[in-house]
Amino acid sequence: MKRKEAKDLRSARWYAPDDLRSFGHRSRMMQLGYAEEDFRDRPVIGVLSTWSELNTCHSHFPERVQDVKRGVTQAGGLPVEMPALSVDESFTKPTSMLYRNMLAMETEEMIRSHPLDGVVLMGGCDKTTPGLVMGAISAGVPMIYLPAGPMLRGNYAGKTLGSGSDAWKYWDERRAGNISDEEWNGIQAGIARSAGTCMTMGTASTMTAIAEALGLSLPGASSIPAVDSGHKRMGTDCGRRIVDMVWEDLTPDRILTAPACRNAAVVAMATGCSTNAVVHLIAMARRAGVALGLDDLDALGRTTPLIANVRPAGNEYLMEDFYYAGGLRALMARIDDRLDLSAMTVTGKSVGENIEGAQVFNDDVIRPLSNPVYHEGSLAVLRGNLCPDGAIIKPAACDPKFQVHQGPALVFDSYPEMKAAIDDEDLDVSPDHVLVLRNAGPQGGPGFPEWGMLPIPRALIRKGHRDMLRISDARMSGTSYGACVLHVAPESYVGGPLALLRTGDTVRLDLPNRTLDMLVDADEIERRRAAWVAPKPRYERGYGYLFQRHVTQADKGCDFDFLQSDFGRTAGEPDI
Numbered sequence: 001m002k003r004k005e006a007k008d009l010r011s012a013r014w015y016a017p018d019d020l021r022s023f024g025h026r027s028r029m030m031q032l033g034y035a036e037e038d039f040r041d042r043p044v045i046g047v048l049s050t051w052s053e054l055n056t057c058h059s060h061f062p063e064r065v066q067d068v069k070r071g072v073t074q075a076g077g078l079p080v081e082m083p084a085l086s087v088d089e090s091f092t093k094p095t096s097m098l099y100r101n102m103l104a105m106e107t108e109e110m111i112r113s114h115p116l117d118g119v120v121l122m123g124g125c126d127k128t129t130p131g132l133v134m135g136a137i138s139a140g141v142p143m144i145y146l147p148a149g150p151m152l153r154g155n156y157a158g159k160t161l162g163s164g165s166d167a168w169k170y171w172d173e174r175r176a177g178n179i180s181d182e183e184w185n186g187i188q189a190g191i192a193r194s195a196g197t198c199m200t201m202g203t204a205s206t207m208t209a210i211a212e213a214l215g216l217s218l219p220g221a222s223s224i225p226a227v228d229s230g231h232k233r234m235g236t237d238c239g240r241r242i243v244d245m246v247w248e249d250l251t252p253d254r255i256l257t258a259p260a261c262r263n264a265a266v267v268a269m270a271t272g273c274s275t276n277a278v279v280h281l282i283a284m285a286r287r288a289g290v291a292l293g294l295d296d297l298d299a300l301g302r303t304t305p306l307i308a309n310v311r312p313a314g315n316e317y318l319m320e321d322f323y324y325a326g327g328l329r330a331l332m333a334r335i336d337d338r339l340d341l342s343a344m345t346v347t348g349k350s351v352g353e354n355i356e357g358a359q360v361f362n363d364d365v366i367r368p369l370s371n372p373v374y375h376e377g378s379l380a381v382l383r384g385n386l387c388p389d390g391a392i393i394k395p396a397a398c399d400p401k402f403q404v405h406q407g408p409a410l411v412f413d414s415y416p417e418m419k420a421a422i423d424d425e426d427l428d429v430s431p432d433h434v435l436v437l438r439n440a441g442p443q444g445g446p447g448f449p450e451w452g453m454l455p456i457p458r459a460l461i462r463k464g465h466r467d468m469l470r471i472s473d474a475r476m477s478g479t480s481y482g483a484c485v486l487h488v489a490p491e492s493y494v495g496g497p498l499a500l501l502r503t504g505d506t507v508r509l510d511l512p513n514r515t516l517d518m519l520v521d522a523d524e525i526e527r528r529r530a531a532w533v534a535p536k537p538r539y540e541r542g543y544g545y546l547f548q549r550h551v552t553q554a555d556k557g558c559d560f561d562f563l564q565s566d567f568g569r570t571a572g573e574p575d576i
């Protein structure tokens with residue numbers, strides 16, 4: 001492979017010429033205390049860290065940045081830390097999803113506008129992975145993704161606790177009156193007890209697995225717990241490797257091919273992925289110019305068994321167990337006949353070479369194909385007169401009795417309306433009802449909130465019911481479960497058919513045949529459509545205004561239309 005020469009480094013355009021501007025760049029580097037030999041003729045590596053003191057999952061990043069920088073320096077590069085928007089899942093309102101595209105824009109422009117030859121992207125908490133990756137794909141310089149790593153298992157009173165999933169589970173028990181204040185406080189203190197991302201197979205672990213399967217992380221990186229010393233070593237390895245990637249000119253377009261995106265989808269299905277993975281994977285693929293769509297995912301979902309026995313799809317294990325069982329390399333080795341092993345990765349080697357010799361150490365955690373957690377993959381795509389552009393459901397997380405279900409709709413127009421009704425002991429609702437929440441999509445939420453696991457009405461909880469068919473144009477947390485149909489597209493806020501459904505209409509789900517319909521006369525639907533009045537836009541200024549004008553629907557990945565790779569010409573490199 002032909003290696004780049006120092007004069008061809010991107011950063012050399014800032015630092016090398018004998019002109020006034022470059023004099024300015026060099027003198028300002030010297031202001032930072034660098035000698036010319038520190039920054040001339042060396043790859044300058046941006047370490048993009050999504051750290052903040054309110055990002056609970058990335059609290060180890062200040063230390064980890066130093067590990068990455070050590071590797072960059074060892075390999076002869078100059079590392080520069082550059083903080084990027086720290087979209088955290090727990091605190092960001094109205095939703096973190098509102099800001100994924102903002103992080104993507106920031107990442108792209110930060111790389112483009114600075115003298116960087118390559119980047120190490122540090123993220124992990126849900127939206128940070130797709131946000132960083134989408135932006136870096138568009139920027140086009142060599143990149144490695146360093147996942148934050150999952151936190152340790154939760155623990156309370158001898159019980160293992162999983163992020164999200166166990167919070168929902170014990171909350172239902174508390175609503176049913178089965179949990180004391182003391183127990184509840186103990187669960188609160190024990191469910192998140194170290195740095196790192198949610199340790200169930202939620203959105204964070206799914207997305208970091210996807211990044212690795214795309215070939216964007218060093219092999220095994222996504223499975224290492226955040227506080228394991230192996231995670232520090234992985235950080236340093238990333239620093240060393242990115243410098244070589246710059247010399248090799250191993251840019252993302254050589255990695256993010258259609259087979260790579262397909263590999264990522266297969267791995268996502270086999271891990272029991274979060275429903276959010278669909279939106280993010282489509283968005284990342286489209287940034288790379290790969291037309292991955294819902295139908296491709298459904299086809300892969302029908303043929304890929306779910307083999308990672310990790311909550312919430314599995315009923316026992318967590319990411320720490322998954323790591324000890326061999327991690328993602330071992331899982332990928334188990335499904336190697338379904339992957340394109342020739343796909344290129346950040347190692348400069350193929351997927352096949354990266355997973356060579358990987359072993360499973362616990363067949364109950366990473367199941368053999370002969371004994372899967374679920375015979376099909378994690379996701380199914382539905383279509384019908386309620387969701388002409390698709391909706392998704394997690395078949396494995398849905399009580400089998402709801403897989404073919406017909407019942408009367410109970411429709412809520414907003415989250416507050418639903419919340420008030422759901423705890424009303426006199427609510428007129430039966431276990432056969434279909435709970436519907438609308439105006440909770442990309443524009444309606446706004447920002448596509450994770451409200452899709454609608455709570456079971458209190459009156460039914462008391463009678464022991466723990467699942468119902470639920471439908472919304474919202475997303476749900478990757479740690480949620482239940483018979484929840486999500487991402488109904490087009491969303492109701494822009495006039496999708498969900499906007500036309502009324503309480504009492506019959507709704508029918510047929511999961512084996514992948515359909516979701518309202519059993520309402522076509523003429524009547526047309527009458528309702530003609531009478532429908534579009535709601536007022538949510539925003540009249542600010543970032544939300546930009547968001548609502550340009551966000552695409554769920555089936556297109558919710559990227560901004562103008563950021564997609566086929567939108568138009570990019571200005572290209574800055575004219576320095």
Ligand code: FES
Nearest residue numbers: 057089125198204
């Ligand atoms: Fe950060 Fe779950 S809250 S990964």
Ligand code: MG
Nearest residue numbers: 202203477478
């Ligand atoms: Mg989440």
